[in-house]
Amino acid sequence: MIKHVIALLLLIGLGAVFAGLMVGYTPDTVLNYTANYYAEQTASEVGAANIVTAIIVTYRGLDTLGEVTVLFLTAAIIALVLKRDRQPGFEAQHGWPPSGELLHTGSRLLVPLVLLLGVYVFVKGHLSPGGGFQGGAIVASSVLLMLLTDPLRRFSHRLIAVIESGSGLAYVGIGFIGLLLGGGFLDNRILPLGSLGDMFSAGAIPVIYSLIGLKVGAEFSSMMVNLSETEEQ
Amino acid sequence: MVYIAMLTGFILILMGLYGALTNRNILRMIVFFTLANTGTNVVLVSIGYMMGRKAPILDNAVPAAEAVARIIDPVPQALVLTAIVIGLGITALMLAYAYKLYELKRSLDISKCRELKW
Amino acid sequence: MSPLLLTMSVLLAAAMIVAGIVTIRARTISIAILASGAVSLFASVMFLLLAAPDVAMTEAAIGSGLTTFLFFFVLGRIRSGNYD
Numbered sequence: 332m333i334k335h336v337i338a339l340l341l342l343i344g345l346g347a348v349f350a351g352l353m354v355g356y357t358p359d360t361v362l363n364y365t366a367n368y369y370a371e372q373t374a375s376e377v378g379a380a381n382i383v384t385a386i387i388v389t390y391r392g393l394d395t396l397g398e399v400t401v402l403f404l405t406a407a408i409i410a411l412v413l414k415r416d417r418q419p420g421f422e423a424q425h426g427w428p429p430s431g432e433l434l435h436t437g438s439r440l441l442v443p444l445v446l447l448l449g450v451y452v453f454v455k456g457h458l459s460p461g462g463g464f465q466g467g468a469i470v471a472s473s474v475l476l477m478l479l480t481d482p483l484r485r486f487s488h489r490l491i492a493v494i495e496s497g498s499g500l501a502y503v504g505i506g507f508i509g510l511l512l513g514g515g516f517l518d519n520r521i522l523p524l525g526s527l528g529d530m531f532s533a534g535a536i537p538v539i540y541s542l543i544g545l546k547v548g549a550e551f552s553s554m555m556v557n558l559s560e561t562e563e564q
Numbered sequence: 565m566v567y568i569a570m571l572t573g574f575i576l577i578l579m580g581l582y583g584a585l586t587n588r589n590i591l592r593m594i595v596f597f598t599l600a601n602t603g604t605n606v607v608l609v610s611i612g613y614m615m616g617r618k619a620p621i622l623d624n625a626v627p628a629a630e631a632v633a634r635i636i637d638p639v640p641q642a643l644v645l646t647a648i649v650i651g652l653g654i655t656a657l658m659l660a661y662a663y664k665l666y667e668l669k670r671s672l673d674i675s676k677c678r679e680l681k682w
Numbered sequence: 683m684s685p686l687l688l689t690m691s692v693l694l695a696a697a698m699i700v701a702g703i704v705t706i707r708a709r710t711i712s713i714a715i716l717a718s719g720a721v722s723l724f725a726s727v728m729f730l731l732l733a734a735p736d737v738a739m740t741e742a743a744i745g746s747g748l749t750t751f752l753f754f755f756v757l758g759r760i761r762s763g764n765y766d
Contacts, residue, residue: 334585334586335586338582338585338586339582341581341585342578342581342582342585345577345578345581346574346578349574349577349578353567353570353571353574356570356611358566358613358614358615359614359637360614362614362632362635362637363637365639366637366638366639367632369620369638369639370620370631370632370635370638371631371632373622373628373631374622374628374631375628380621380622380623381620381621381622381736382620382621382622382631382635382638383620383621383638383641383642383645383736384736386638386639386642387642387645387646391642394646395646398646398649398650401650401653402649402650402653405653405654405656405657408657408660409656409657409660412660412661412664413660413663413664452739459621460619460621460735460736460738460739461736461739462736464645464648464649464740464744465736465739465740465743465744468740468743468744468747468748469743471748472743472747472748475748475751527622527628547649551652551748554656554752555748555751555752555755558656558659558660558663558752558755558756559755565687565688565691565731565732568688568691568692568695569691569695569728569731569732571695572694572695572698572699572728575699575702576698576699576702576721579699579702579703579705579706580702582706583705583706589711591711591753591756591757591760592711592714594753595705595711595714595715595718595753596705596706596718598718598722598745598749599702599705599718599721601745602718602721602722602725602741602745605725605737605741605745606725606728606729609729609732609734609737610732612732612734613732613733613734617733618733619733619734619735621735636733636734641734641736641737644734644737645736645737645740648737648740648741648744648745649740649744651744651745651749652744652745652748652749652752655749655752656752659752659753659756662756663756663759663760666760672760
């Protein structure tokens with residue numbers, strides 16, 4: 332009981348801090364200095380119609396590289412923590428009933444469509460809402476659908492690892508090409524900027540975001556496959 | 565509307581922290597951490613919102629020349645996008661450790677983990 | 683500020699808080715996980731009203747979709763043992 336009281340007291344203090352923040356907050360009416368720069372210069376400097384994408388991929392590209400690295404480390408740590416000696420053929424005799432015909436047919440119909448949607452979302456990330464992280468999550472959810480249909484299905488860890496590390500290497504490689512040909516690490520002006528709003532515009536942003544999408548999709552898939560493959564012994 | 569969203573976010577943070585502090589089941593604690601995470605994201609996005617402006621995407625409705633007067637602040641949105649993705653990574657990591665702990669102790673109750681208690 | 687937008691945001695805020703209370707009061711973990719997924723889903727609609735479509739997509743795909751399934755994967759492994 333005393334624990335609840337202490338927790339409540341702590342939360343009341345925190346709530347007072349939040350209330351103070353809310354009372355003292357007045358919404359801006361004009362953009363602040365940084366946002367003003369992004370709003371003015373994105374169209375001419377980066378050429379991406381979606382300013383959030385321009386910030387994530389180009390202006391703050393190094394942060395995104397770090398973020399993808401953090402995700403990779405998470406997937407690696409999960410694989411390490413849940414690692415166990417897998418005996419082939421042992422798991423197949425689990426007592427689960429097979430999933431029905433309806434689920435199988437439905438997932439066979441839906442998986443390619445979901446994959447296509449994911450690819451569409453990360454290829455058009457510089458024009459419309461969406462991008463590598465959302466597209467990667469949608470690609471991973473198609474893997475999730477396959478896992479739900481057949482919990483005993485085994486995915487090729489080697490294929491996931493090759494996609495993951497290959498796109499990561501290509502991402503860093505494009506960064507270094509930007510250092511050589513453009514204005515700095517991960518500069519997108521190594522390809523022509525094109526006109527604002529076209530499919531092939533914004534320089535290297537579609538390429539970089541597609542690579543991020545593949546990498547994020549592979550990382551999320553590997554997390555889910557690892558969590559789903561840990562059987563009770 | 566900014567104030568409504570901000571208030572909701574703060575309430576969600578407080579709810580999440582209350583649940584995480586008063587529960588002893590480790591899986592429930594992780595659920596409440598994701599609740600607090602969502603609340604933080606709502607607060608951050610609501611700070612970037614400005615009345616009567618559009619999303620930061622340039623098209624026919626928002627030409628590049630008028631962008632400064634027509635769009636909202638894109639920086640908090642980029643920040644929150646990162647935060648959501650990392651949030652899933654953190655949740656997955658916590659779940660993996662919770663599962664490992666369960667395998668070791670055969671229980672989800674954290675009051676049974678006394679090795680580091682003094 | 684149009685009254686429609688205001689009404690929708692008030693309704694969404696109420697739905698999020700109710701789902702949060704359901705998360706706290708839930709008797710089983712499954713209900714708590716589903717309710718917190720619902721909070722994420724309402725939050726993604728709220729992001730759309732706050733003119734942040736990118737964040738709304740991310741929250742709907744990641745926060746509400748994948749997180750919930752990760753929880754259920756782990757819960758399914760733990761089911762056989764004792765849990766409250």
